[in-house]
Amino acid sequence: MPQLSHTVPSSSARPRTRLFAGPPTVAQPVETGVDAGRLEPRVEEKDGYYVLKERFRQGINPQEKVKIEKEPMKLFMENGIEELAKLSMEEIDKEKSTKDDIDVRLKWLGLFHRRKNQYGRFMMRLKLPNGVTTSEQTRYLASVIRKYGKDGCADVTTRQNWQIRGVVLPDVPEILRGLAEVGLTSLQSGMDNVRNPVGNPLAGIDPDEIVDTRPYTNLLSQFITANSRGNPAFTNLPRKWNVCVVGSHDLYEHPHINDLAYMPAMKDGRFGFNLLVGGFFSPKRCAEAVPLDAWVSADGVLPACKAILEAYRDLGTRGNRQKTRMMWLIDELVSNHSSFSAPLTPFSKLITLITDLSDQIGNSV
Numbered sequence: 112m113p114q115l116s117h118t119v120p121s122s123s124a125r126p127r128t129r130l131f132a133g134p135p136t137v138a139q140p141v142e143t144g145v146d147a148g149r150l151e152p153r154v155e156e157k158d159g160y161y162v163l164k165e166r167f168r169q170g171i172n173p174q175e176k177v178k179i180e181k182e183p184m185k186l187f188m189e190n191g192i193e194e195l196a197k198l199s200m201e202e203i204d205k206e207k208s209t210k211d212d213i214d215v216r217l218k219w220l221g222l223f224h225r226r227k228n229q230y231g232r233f234m235m236r237l238k239l240p241n242g243v244t245t246s247e248q249t250r251y252l253a254s255v256i257r258k259y260g261k262d263g264c265a266d267v268t269t270r271q272n273w274q275i276r277g278v279v280l281p282d283v284p285e286i287l288r289g290l291a292e293v294g295l296t297s298l299q300s301g302m303d304n305v306r307n308p309v310g311n312p313l314a315g316i317d318p319d320e321i322v323d324t325r326p327y328t329n330l331l332s333q334f335i336t337a338n339s340r341g342n343p344a345f346t347n348l349p350r351k352w353n354v355c356v357v358g359s360h361d362l363y364e365h366p367h368i369n370d371l372a373y374m375p376a377m378k379d380g381r382f383g384f385n386l387l388v389g390g391f392f393s394p395k396r397c398a399e400a401v402p403l404d405a406w407v408s409a410d411g412v413l414p415a416c417k418a419i420l421e422a423y424r425d426l427g428t429r430g431n432r433q434k435t436r437m438m439w440l441i442d443e444l445v446s447n448h449s450s451f452s453a454p455l456t457p458f459s460k461l462i463t464l465i466t467d468l469s470d471q472i473g474n475s476v
Contacts, residue, residue, distance in 0.1 A: 149426075149444075150426065152164075152425035152426070153167040153425060153426065153427075153429070154347060154424060154425060159343060160182045160184060160185075160343045160346075160347070161343060161344065161346075161347045161424065162178075162179065162182070162347065163175060163178070163179060163347075163429065167429070170430050171429045171430060172429060172430060172431065172432050172435075174215065174302070174303070174432065175429045177211050177215045177216065178303075178347060180208070180211070181208060181211070181212075181216065182343075183215070183216035183217075183218075183219035183302070183346070184219055184341055184343050184346050186212065186216055186217065186219065186220060187219070187220050187287075187298060187341050188340075188341045188343070191212075192217075192220065192283055192284055192287070193284050195209065195212055195213070195280070196280050196281050196282075196283050196284050197281075198280075200230070200231045200280075213280065214226060215302070217233070218301035218302040219298075219299060219301065219302055219304065219346060220283075220287070220297060220298060220301075221235050221236040221237065221238070221296075221297030221298060221299075221300035221301055222234070222235055222236075222278070222283065222297070222301075223235075223236065223301060225276075229262070229277075231279060231280070232262060232276070232277055232278065232279060233276075233278040233279070233280065233283075234274050234275070234276045234278070235274065235275045235276075235278050235283075235286070235297050236268075236272060236273075236274045236297060236300040236301055237252075237272055237273045237274070237275075237290075237295060237296070237297050237300060237307075238272070238295075238296050238297060238298060238299065238300050238307055238332055238336060238339075239271060239272050239273055239295075239307060240307065240308045240310070240325075240328035240329050240331065240332035241271060241308070241309070241310035241311075241312075241314055241324055241325045241328040241329070242267075242271025242272065242307075242309075242310075242312060243325060244273070244295075245293075245294075247293055248293045248294065248295055251289055251290070251292075251293045251295075252265065252273060252275060252295075255275055255278070255286055255289070256275055256276075256277065258282075259276075259277035259278070259279075260277075262276070262277035263275070263276065263277035264276050264277065268307075270306060270307045270309050270353070271307060271309050271310075271312060272300070272307045291339065296336060296339040298336050298339055298341055299335060299336050299341070299342070299345075299346060302351065303346070303347060303348045303349065303350055303351060304335075304345070304346055304348065304351065304352070305331075305335045305345060305348070305351075305352045305353075305354060305420070306351055306352065306353050306354075307332075308327075308328040308331040308332050308335075308354050308355065308356065309328070309353075309354070309355040309356070309364045309365075309369070310324025310325060310327065310328040310355065310356045310358055310364060311323075311324045311356075311357070311358025311359055311363055311364065312363055313358075313359070313363070314358055317358065317359055319359050319360065319361070320358055320359050321357075321358060321359055321360070321375045322356075322358055322375050322382070323358065324356040324357070324358040324364075327356040327373065327409075327412055328356055330412065330413060331354060331356070331412070331413070331416060334413050334416065334417075335416075344421075344424075345420050345424065347424065348420070348423060348424050348427065349423065349424070349427030349428060349429050349435040349436075349440075350427070350432065350435040350436050350437075351436075352370045352371075352420065352423065352437065353368075353369045353370050353371075353390075353391070354369060354370060354371045354372070354373075354416065355369045355371075355372050355373070356372075356373045356384075356412075357372060357373060357374050357375060358375070366387050366390070366400060367387065367390050367399045367400045368390040368391060368392040368397075368399070368400065369387070369390050369391075369400060370388065370389060370390065370391065370400075370423075370436070370437045370438075371386065371387070371388055371415075371416065371419055372386070372387040372388075372390070372400055373385075373386065373407075373412060374386070374387060376406060378406050381408055382408075382409060383406055383407050383408040383409055383411065384406065384407055384409075384412065385402065385403075385405070385406050386402070386403040386405050386406075386407065386415060386419075387400035387401065387402055387403065388400055388401065388403045388419065388437070388441070389401055389437050389438040389441045390438070391436045391437075391438055393433075393436075395433045396433075398436075398438040401441075423437050423440060426440055426444075427439075427440050428440065428443070
């Protein structure tokens, strides 16, 4: 692997975006300065699922209430979708629980009800790490769309994903089985879940590639969904969470607007990644990801992801949905870290919390 620096030469005359992976200031061990009560996890495991503790339920948003009333992942992991698919839309709308199923909880299965403009039809978002599909998979997706005639179509999204439209509820169990047969899933692709892992769209053929991102995005997706079986450890986040693996200096993956971005970097002759965290882009606020001041080896990609997700899951707030993305947690903890001082970057102040969860995160280069 090439050594990265601030002055990596370009093999092309065209203007290029530089990938800065040179040495930042290394965070030193410090006291957290955060009230111990604030560091108490707000969720707890019950019967295999994570739920919000009762004492943290005051002032929560409506979506959190829906999750408390009924665990969304049960629609998949306990086959609730099979019974729901047998009901007519009229029967579903008579009960709040089943109405919330189709309007909210089915998003954990990647299904979005188009109640306003296409009542009774759904958009199904897949999980396609790095945007890769085989010819067999593409033919299957085309067969699903074709069934719905003029109501059936597909989108290619900005996160290298497919969304198929026109789906009706009675067909969902069969579609899910068909997806599994060709190695696809729509699981955990909506609402308060980790979204599709993004990588270099030219992975494997980019002449200026630093690293082939496909193995890493595949690993992340398999880990997050427990190999498409469902992973309730990460299905009750405070909000959606985006992750990417950068493969070249072109930054196709937009690392600065991801909650976690892996930036390729060498340390002591070993290949690995520096971490950026907290970025997001929304109509209400745009926040650029900041360096975590941590480097992980290739083997540390999953432990680092796990540690950061657990910190966000356990400590994130669940009130105003406009203020529950991970950067808001960073802001809060940094403002309470009065004992921290320059030159530490903002999120490096949270590294002391995250390292409690995973000792496989090291100092960055």
